[in-house]
Amino acid sequence: MSSRKKVLLKVIILGDSGVGKTSLMNQYVNKKFSASYKATIGADFLTKEVLVDDRLVTMQIWDTAGQERFQSLGVAFYRGADCCVLVYDVNNQKSFETLDSWRDEFLIQASPRDADSFPFVVIGNKIDVGDNKRLVPQKRAMAFCQSKGNLPYFETSAKEAINVEQAFEVIARHALAQEEAEEYTGDFGSSTIVDIGADSGDDGCAC
Amino acid sequence: MVVTPLKDISDSVNSTLSTSAERTWKLVKGDGTGPGPSTQGEGSSGDTTDMAVPAPERTENTLPVPSEDVDAAAVAVAVAAGGSSHDTSATTTGDTTQEYTDPNTNIEAEPDDDGPPTPRPLQPPPQTISGAIESGSGAAEPIQITEDYFTRPPHLDLSGASTLKGTDPGTVGAGSCPVTPSLERLQSKPTTALSLSQVHANSGVVSSGVSVIVPYTESSSIRSLVPTIDSGDNDVAGMLGEILNEDNVAFTAGFGQAWALSKQMEEEEEALVEDSDEEWDESDNEEELSEDERIEKWRSRKKHFFILSSAGKPVYSRYGDETVVSQFMGVIQTIISFFQEGNDPLKSFTAGKHKFTILQEGHLYLVGVSSLGETDSQLRTQLDMLYTQVLSTLTFTTVSKVFSERENFDLRRLLGGTEVFLDGLSDAMVRGEPNILLGSLECVKMRKHVREKINNILLKCRTNNLLYGLVIADGRLVSVIRPKRHSLHPPDLQLFISMLFSASTFKGGGEHWTPICLPKFNAKGFLHAYICFFQPEIALVLISPTREAFFEMKEVKDNIIDQLDRAGSIPIIEGAVKRGRYLTSDLIDGTVIQHFLYKSKSNVQFTMPSFDPHFSSPHARRRLMVLYQRLHAAVHAKSAHLKVHHSIRRRSVSLAWVTPTFELYCVAGAGTPRNVLAKHANSIVGWIKREEERLFIVGGATF
Numbered sequence: 001m002s003s004r005k006k007v008l009l010k011v012i013i014l015g016d017s018g019v020g021k022t023s024l025m026n027q028y029v030n031k032k033f034s035a036s037y038k039a040t041i042g043a044d045f046l047t048k049e050v051l052v053d054d055r056l057v058t059m060q061i062w063d064t065a066g067q068e069r070f071q072s073l074g075v076a077f078y079r080g081a082d083c084c085v086l087v088y089d090v091n092n093q094k095s096f097e098t099l100d101s102w103r104d105e106f107l108i109q110a111s112p113r114d115a116d117s118f119p120f121v122v123i124g125n126k127i128d129v130g131d132n133k134r135l136v137p138q139k140r141a142m143a144f145c146q147s148k149g150n151l152p153y154f155e156t157s158a159k160e161a162i163n164v165e166q167a168f169e170v171i172a173r174h175a176l177a178q179e180e181a182e183e184y185t186g187d188f189g190s191s192t193i194v195d196i197g198a199d200s201g202d203d204g205c206a207c
Numbered sequence: 208m209v210v211t212p213l214k215d216i217s218d219s220v221n222s223t224l225s226t227s228a229e230r231t232w233k234l235v236k237g238d239g240t241g242p243g244p245s246t247q248g249e250g251s252s253g254d255t256t257d258m259a260v261p262a263p264e265r266t267e268n269t270l271p272v273p274s275e276d277v278d279a280a281a282v283a284v285a286v287a288a289g290g291s292s293h294d295t296s297a298t299t300t301g302d303t304t305q306e307y308t309d310p311n312t313n314i315e316a317e318p319d320d321d322g323p324p325t326p327r328p329l330q331p332p333p334q335t336i337s338g339a340i341e342s343g344s345g346a347a348e349p350i351q352i353t354e355d356y357f358t359r360p361p362h363l364d365l366s367g368a369s370t371l372k373g374t375d376p377g378t379v380g381a382g383s384c385p386v387t388p389s390l391e392r393l394q395s396k397p398t399t400a401l402s403l404s405q406v407h408a409n410s411g412v413v414s415s416g417v418s419v420i421v422p423y424t425e426s427s428s429i430r431s432l433v434p435t436i437d438s439g440d441n442d443v444a445g446m447l448g449e450i451l452n453e454d455n456v457a458f459t460a461g462f463g464q465a466w467a468l469s470k471q472m473e474e475e476e477e478a479l480v481e482d483s484d485e486e487w488d489e490s491d492n493e494e495e496l497s498e499d500e501r502i503e504k505w506r507s508r509k510k511h512f513f514i515l516s517s518a519g520k521p522v523y524s525r526y527g528d529e530t531v532v533s534q535f536m537g538v539i540q541t542i543i544s545f546f547q548e549g550n551d552p553l554k555s556f557t558a559g560k561h562k563f564t565i566l567q568e569g570h571l572y573l574v575g576v577s578s579l580g581e582t583d584s585q586l587r588t589q590l591d592m593l594y595t596q597v598l599s600t601l602t603f604t605t606v607s608k609v610f611s612e613r614e615n616f617d618l619r620r621l622l623g624g625t626e627v628f629l630d631g632l633s634d635a636m637v638r639g640e641p642n643i644l645l646g647s648l649e650c651v652k653m654r655k656h657v658r659e660k661i662n663n664i665l666l667k668c669r670t671n672n673l674l675y676g677l678v679i680a681d682g683r684l685v686s687v688i689r690p691k692r693h694s695l696h697p698p699d700l701q702l703f704i705s706m707l708f709s710a711s712t713f714k715g716g717g718e719h720w721t722p723i724c725l726p727k728f729n730a731k732g733f734l735h736a737y738i739c740f741f742q743p744e745i746a747l748v749l750i751s752p753t754r755e756a757f758f759e760m761k762e763v764k765d766n767i768i769d770q771l772d773r774a775g776s777i778p779i780i781e782g783a784v785k786r787g788r789y790l791t792s793d794l795i796d797g798t799v800i801q802h803f804l805y806k807s808k809s810n811v812q813f814t815m816p817s818f819d820p821h822f823s824s825p826h827a828r829r830r831l832m833v834l835y836q837r838l839h840a841a842v843h844a845k846s847a848h849l850k851v852h853h854s855i856r857r858r859s860v861s862l863a864w865v866t867p868t869f870e871l872y873c874v875a876g877a878g879t880p881r882n883v884l885a886k887h888a889n890s891i892v893g894w895i896k897r898e899e900e901r902l903f904i905v906g907g908a909t910f
Contacts, residue, residue, distance in 0.1 A: 008520050008533060008617050045537035047530045060533045077541065080518020080614035113613065179615060
C-alpha cells in the first residue's frame with residue numbers, strides 16, 4: 001500500500017465570528033499571525049502536507065466565515081468532510097455556547113454516514129489573553145467535550161503558536177482514520193461483467 | 208475566499224477576497240450563452256463598458272446577405288422560423304469574417320466575380336432577405352457593414368434595455384438570447400446570494416441577456432443575478448421583432464471602430480497560438496522551478512482540465528502539484544455548489560480571458576478552463592471525453608457506488624496509474640485534434656478489396672467469445688468487425704485509440720489483457736481487451752466480454768497474424784502508415800486548398816490530408832486547429848441554420864460547408880478568391896465521393 005498516492009483530507013473549521021479560525025489556520029500553515037482582524041468572506045482554503053505515522057497526507061483546510069450571513073453555504077462546504085474542527089474563544093462566553101449548534105448544523109448539513117463516530121476536535125483559542133479575562137473555564141469545556149462523545153480538546157493561542165501544531169496533528173490523525181474507516185474493497189469483477197446479450201446499443205456508428 | 212498563492216485563473220475566485228479593488232464578474236448560466244470577449248471591467252464603470260466594448264467586433268462584407276455567424280443564425284431563424292435560443296459561438300470574435308450563410312445565399316453572387324459562375328451544388332436558389340444591405344464600395348475593400356445583432360453597439364444600447372421588466376440582466380448580450388421587453392419570462396431575479404444584504408446594492412446594473420455582470424465589492428462576494436428562464440422556448444417572433452426593427456444605420460455607424468477592434472482582436476487571437484513553445488510545453492519538468500515559478504507557470508497555461516469530487520477533493524488535474532490544485536478545487540467546488548439549489552446548475556462562466564465550463568456527472572465535477580476560444584459545447588465534448596475515460600477505468604457502477612457510500616472518497620486511489628491516459632487525452636485536446644472536434648474517427652486509406660480481405664480474415668478467425676475485433680494503425684482504423692446487433696460508438700473507440708497510441712503502456716510489443724469499460728456501449732461493466740502491437744504502430748485489438756478468454760484471444764490473434772501474413776496484408780498496412788496521409792496537391796493539381804477536414808456524417812468518420820507542407824510546424828498546426836475549431840463553432844451554433852461559412856482572415860481564407868451528409872472545412876492561403884476556394888472545395892467533395900470506399904469503412908464487417 002505504500003505505493004498508494006497520498007491521501008487528501010478535507011478539514012472544516014467552524015465557530016463564531018472572531019474566535020480566530022483563520023488565525024489558527026494561518027498559524028498552522030504559514031506560521032504567521034496578524035493582529036489585524038479581517039473577516040473571512042465565504043471561505044478560505046489552505047493546503048498543508050503532513051506526516052501522520054509515516055503516512056504523507058495533504059490537509060485541505062476549509063476555513064469558513066463565522067458570520068450568520070454566510071450560513072447559506074452550508075451543504076456545499078460541509079459535504080464530504082473528513083474532520084470538523086469547532087473553535088471558540090475562551091474569553092467569549094457566547095462563542096462557547098454556540099459550539100453545540102455549530103456541531104448540530106454540521107451533522108445536519110454534512111450528514112456523515114455515522115454521525116456518532118464522526119471526528120470533531122474542539123479548540124479553545126486565545127488563551128494568551130490572560131486568565132483574568134477568561135470567561136470559559138477549562139473544566140466546563142472539558143465537560144462539554146466529554147458529553148459529546150469524548151471529543152479531543154485543545155486550548156491554543158494562534159497568536160503565540162501555543163498548541164496549534166499539536167491540535168492539528170490530532171485533527172490530521174482523526175481525519176485520516178475517518179477517511180480510511182471503510183476501505184473500498186474493490187469488488188470489481190463479478191458484479192460488473194457485461195451481459196452482451198441483454199444490451200443492445202445501436203445508436204452509434206455504423207462502422 | 209482566499210487562495211493565497213493563486214492568481215490569474217483563480218483570479219476570478221480571488222476577486223472575492225478581501226481586495227478592495229472592485230472587480231467585475233460575469234457569470235454565465237445556462238447552456239451555450241457564449242460570453243463576449245473580456246468580461247473584466249475595471250471599477251464601477253465596468254457595468255456599461257463591458258457591454259459596449261465588445262459590441263462592434265464584426266465587420267461584414269457586402270454579399271446579398273451580409274451576415275456572419277451570429278447574424279447568420281438570426282437570418283436563418285427568420286426564414287425557417289425555427290430554433291429558439293442561440294448558442295452563439297462567440298468564437299470568431301475579432302475575425303474579419305465575411306461569410307455566406309444559410310440556404311439563401313448564393314455563393315456566386317459576389318459582385319466582383321469575374322468569369323461565368325461555375326455550377327456548384329452549394330446552394331439552393333438564391334433568395335433575398337430584406338433586400339440585402341447595400342454594399343456600395345469598391346472591390347478592394349470588402350468589409351462594409353458592422354452587424355452583430357447580439358452584441359449591441361454602444362450607441363444602441365441601454366435605452367431599450369432599461370425598459371425591460373427585470374431591471375437587472377435582461378438585455379441582449381454577446382451570444383445570448385435576444386430578449387424583447389415583452390418577454391416577461393426572462394425577468395431575472397437573484398437566485399443565489401452569498402451576502403443577502405448586498406444583493407440589492409447592485410441590482411441596478413443593466414447588462415446583457417443571461418450573462419450577468421456584477422461588480423465586485425468587498426462586501427458582496429460572489430453573487431448571481433442570473434435570470435431564470437422558465438422555458439427554453441423563447442418567443443422567436445418576439446426575438447426577431449426586435450432584431451429586425453433595429454435600424455441598420457445604427458449598426459453601420461460603428462463601422463470604423465469595429466474594423467479597428469476586430470483587427471486588434473484577430474491579432475490578439477493569433478498571439479494566443481503564437482506564444483512561445485514553452486507555454487504549450489506539455490511536459491512536467493517542474494522540479495527545478497521555485498514554488499512561485501511553478502504557480503506562475505500553472506497560471507499561464509492556455510487550458511486546464513480538472514476533475515474533482517462533489518466534496519471538492521481533487522481527482523485529476525493535468526497540471527500543477529497537489530498543493531496548488533487542492534485549494535483551487537475547493538474554490539471551484541464552492542462556486543459550483545452555490546448554484547446547485549433550485550436545480551439550475553452552473554454550466555459556464557467567464558473570467559478575464561478564460562472560459563470555465565463545467566460538466567457535472569453525479570458526484571464528479573469536470574471543469575475545463577480555456578483561453579483558446581472554444582465554445583461551451585466544444586469544451587463540454589472534451590470534458591465528456593475525460594469523463595468517459597474515467598468510466599472506462601472504473602465503470603459507472605463503481606464510481607457511483609464509492610461516492611454514494613462515502614462522499615469523502617478520494618477517487619485517485621482507484622484511478623492510480625491511469626492518469627497517463629487522462630494526460631494523453633488532455634494533451635490531445637489542448638493541441639486540438641480533429642477527431643475530438645468532429646466526434647468521428649479516421650481510417651487508413653486503402654483499397655476496398657484489401658480492406659475486405661483483412662475484414663474477412665478477422666471474421667474467419669473469430670471465436671464465440673469475441674465481441675469486437677479491430678486493426679488500428681497509427682491511431683487510425685484499418686478494419687473493424689462487430690456483431691450485427693452491437694455497434695461501436697465513436698467516443699468509445701476514440702478513447703481506446705487514445706489509450707493505445709498516446710501512452711507507451713501498450714506499445715512496444717508484448718501482449719496485454721486488460722479489463723476495460725466502453726462507457727457508450729455499456730457504462731456499467733467491464734469488457735476485456737486483448738491488445739497486441741504486432742508491428743510498431745499497428746495494433747490488433749480483440750475485445751471479449753469474458754474475463755477468462757485471454758488464451759482464446761491469444762490463439763485468435765495468432766491465427767489472424769498468420770493469415771494476414773500469408774495474404775501479404777501486413778506490408779500493405781505498413782506501407783500505408785509509412786506513406787502517411789495524402790497531400791491536397793495529390794487531389795487537385797496546384798490547388799489553393801492547403802488543408803481540409805471532411806466528415807462523413809453517415810459513417811461517423813472523417814478524412815484529412817497531411818499537415819505537410821503548410822502546417823508541418825507545431826505552431827502552424829495549432830493555428831490551423833484553432834481556425835477549424837472556430838469554423839466548426841460557427842456552423843454548429845445552436846440555431847445557426849448555416850450551410851456555408853466563409854471567413855477571411857489575415858493569414859487565411861477558409862470555408863465551412865455543412866450538408867445533411869457531410870461537413871467540410873477547408874483552408875486556403877490569404878487572398879484566395881472565394882469563388883476559387885468554392886470551386887476547389889467542390890472538387891474535393893467530388894474526389895472524396897469517388898474515393899469513399901477507400902477513405903472510409905463503409906458499413907463495416909459484421910457477424
